[in-house]
Amino acid sequence: MSVRLSDDEAWEALASSHTGIFTSLRADGFPVSLPVWFVVEGREVWVAGAASTYKFRRVRRDDRVSFLVESGMKWSELRAVQITGRAVLEPAPDWAHVDALFDAKYRDFRTPRPEMPASARARYDAARALLRIRPDGDVLTWDNARLETGR
Secondary structure (H helix, E strand, O other), X not given: OOOXXXXXXXXXXXXXXXXXXXXXXXXXXXXXXXXXXXXXXXXXXXXXXEOOOHHHHHHHHOOEEEEEEEEOOOHHHOEEEEEEEEEEEOOOOOHHHHHHHHHHHHHHHOOOHHHOOHHHHHHHHHOEEEEEEEEOOOOEEEEOHHXXXXX
């Protein structure tokens, strides 16, 4: 019995997850993993943020990345989707479109931009960047609940 998700199920699990784990590589080759908010657009994962942060610097140097979402508290509930691929820094994002996607997903979880302290707005608005993560192979998935139910 397979625990793999179909391609459509995998992308739905990605899109509906709240926080992802983004992994990029330091100059010495060691991985750095950190939680990020993200959106799914088509068959890409988008991560936005301040262009000066290290995650964007690392991608400029080496575009190989990994991205993981998971859910479940008990072993029988564990479900995950992991992408390995390339991160592309979008040279001219359509910020109105990007912001609309993030606002739709995270509106209830963050302070609206107009209510942010001026220093926070300046950090995130002055020099923003957008990463588009594209899988370059199989998407690794599993859903342990399938072992219990036979789905």
